[in-house]
Amino acid sequence: MSRVTELALDQAGYVGSLASTSWNLLPYLHTLDLSNNFFAGSIPDSFSNLTRLQRLSLSRTIPLSLNGLKNLKRLELQGNRLSSQFPDLSQLTNLSFLDASDNSISGELPANLPTSLVELSMRNNQLKGNIPANISNLFYLQVIDLSHNNLTGSIPSGLFTHPSLQQLTLSYNDFESVQEPGDSSQESELIAVDLSSNMIHGLIPSFMGRMRKLSALSLENNRFSDVIPTQLTLKAVVPGQGVSQLERLLLGGNYLFGAIPGQLLKMRDPGSVTVRLGDNCLYRCPLRFFFCQGGKQKSLMECKRLGQVFP
Template sequence: MGCFSISTVLFFIVLCALFLHAHSTTHWQDIEVLKQLKNSVDPNSVSPGSCLNSWDFSVDPCDNLGGEKFTCGLRCDLVVSSVSRVTELALDQWNYSGSLTSVSWNLPYLQNLDITNNAFSGLVPESLSNLTRVQRVGLSGNSLSGSIPSSLGSLSNLEELYLDNNFLEGEIPQSFNGLKNLKRLEFQGNQITGEFPELDQLINLNFIDASDNAISGELPASYPASLIELTMRNNSIEGNIPASLIGLNFVQVIDLSHNKLSGSVPASLFTHPSLEQLTLSYNQFGSVQEPGISFQNSQLIAADLSNNEIRGLLPGFLGLMPRLSSLSLENNKLSGMIPTQYALKMVFPGEGVSQFERLLLGGNYLFGPIPGPLLDLKAGSVTVRLGDNCLYRCPLRLFLCEGGEQKSLSECQAFGPIIP
């Protein structure tokens, strides 16, 4: 086998050096898209010194990245043809206004598009589906309206999609199941309606935030097995919590507050192997299922079940959960005496057991004396609210009772004759 001569090797070294120092030129199609983008912006929103103000196109945008012009909000990469392609475009937080629908988004090498926190209005452009290599799209905090284009479901390389805090309406497209690499999906703070779709085909999806919309119907019957956080507070979702949600092995945060969910809070939420934060406040739950002894392996740190319709005695097992340090059961219809295990967990939690640092029980029909260990607590050491109950001797001067006066005797006895 022959080998290269020294002169041949030197020739290639010189050629490579010349290539690395060669001037690149921006692809003409990329320049056209950037021109369209600038022309779509209201000139009155382009302040001197802002990003778009530097885009005068009198110089090559990629060949002058080290100069004073066209350096803001744009990154170009050199490819083999020595023609630069735009891979990152960031125009966030400049308060630009205008419409994006007049831009034909033909930037085939773009990987990151960030135009968050501006004042762009109009529809979400269908042509965003041309960004076949894009991994992150940020359209948050604008004034975009209309429906979410189903064509976005064709962005198979997309990993993060931010549509939150706009004025989007209509339903979430079923085509989103085509976003096979999606890890994060945010569209909170819009006017989305209809039922939330089943996105169980998105095997990489970790985070969903659909809060502050008008989503209705019941919770989906299936979810991505990879889900870590699900936040859907402040919608109009009704029905029960499905077993499929509880069966997610990696979920750590569930926030379904401010909806119309009803029935019983499932016992398996308190025995879950990874769930750390559970927020179900402001719903219509009527009871809490007892989990048996398996709750001892629970990872739950904070549980908020306040402002529901939960009746019966305070669930004693909640005072025995090893990691639970924040519990709110305020403004329900719970009665009976405060369990001793609640007081002990707050004062003498025991080895390997987290102390109650926050215990909110106000606004119920609890009666009897305050457990003795609680009376030894010093103000400021923990947060406890016992006001607006039927407790015997809970004066407002006692910091445990500063959450409000106790109910009148007539109101307490009207709720249940068992109350002395």
Template structure:
């Protein structure tokens, strides 16, 4: 029995191998797309020894990949493209049974990855790039490419990763990107993109989005892909409020919207989010923080940076009850009143099951009163960073590391905003 089965398996493999007539010619549209991409670049930017300088289209790209003619830049995969007839195969206990027709298959190499990052290539992206119909990863990062991001890029329906960061792309982000249904990662940071950010909520697989360091204006889209894990749009010109439904992005772990012009109140839902770990909203124009209530104890937040805004009033007490919070920066706002005891206890004597507050940055506000007694017991920094300089505190002697030389605001400056000091 064992011998029969072994023979059947060998026969099946041998017969199966005979199905395929391997075709080594790269899919013609892929070859043309590579050719036009190279021809569209400034030839002076294609340095000797670079990937593009080795592309010689007198030869087949995929069939000569990593030779001296096509040294690098892309990866090919074999794909079954045609089958002339259907063949039926069967196995029974006695071995191979059935008929085998004269069947012809074509195995065409298609481009799977195009990676030309970390060069100094100049020029624009040709529309022909959309002919790379089976491309899954496109990386043109850190070049000197310019012009607009073509609408035709939305035709790359199999694309999973798109890296266009750190170039000189201009214009608006095309809405056609919604055609990239399989896209998981989109990096557009470090360009000159402008205009309102499009609604990309149709990208239901997108987990990483970075459009930082551009000139994107308007409001943050009310609808973002619900699959997002990380959202970064720092250093743009965003304005308006944060949409309240951003807390409905249940998988979100990182938000960085720093260095924009966002106003209004910070939604309470961000502090009770089921998965959010890092919240960076510094250098905006926020004026207040919405209180989430007792549910803040279940917050997953580890780091919160609300520095350099215009937030007034008391430091919200709930921040001292966030069990996993270990870094809090509220510097350079307009917080007043005394320093909450809950925050200082979290930095000095956290309770059981509570993370220690390793960074407590409160400088540049209008906090007044005496330094909490818990902090006075800290004679050296140790593993905790505390900054209280440039406030309205009563005596902050030089010997305490967190006083930063004892400099506090003048009495006139402390009264300037109408704060009542004891």
């Protein structure tokens, strides 16, 4: 019996069914790469004999039905033709990394994901509906990337108070609002938040200025109509002791109005800070200011389309 522990068959040009392989002869296998082939059908029953398998890459292949792989820690399904709803992975209790990006997965985001997940990426699919509230129960989660989908509704407040989440990317969806988490947002572990290119309206979420570790924030290309919150500009210019500086503050392409905050006017050059305020409704934001570049301010007529009264 073979003691092979790693097997790479990526880009080998294999065609046909996985069932034709005697997987029961490889009980010591812990890493299997089947990416970039032309396998069809489902995962064969003999896969259940791979009890030591910890990493499985199926990018740009097809098979599904994976719940028998109890020790699987890393699952790569990106770049396939996966459609319809996402398969049930609830029994993969050791799974820490899941990448199902660049498919055509429809339906809602699965509510029964393994609680062991550390990184979840399902960008560039056709997911719709709301983010389930119980995603906050994935206590070990550090990275979420659900960008380029059709998700709607409100972004749950639990994502901003999650005990381990560091990177949240929800850009290019159809979200309309952000739930306020309250004062507990100060203890957030989030370092980078990208909510750009949605349909979020109302006030800029000023609570993000109180998130101590946040250093990159993108709210570009939404429908925010508000003055720029002082909390955010202070965090970018004078963050204070024990608070991470906001090195990226991207607010362009909204309906922000009013004067440029005085803290920003004191910044003569960008230095290590990137601020973008272009394509808004701001008063006196000429392109000679580095933070006003990225598009002229909207016309008064366009700014009034939201029904907001601009001074």
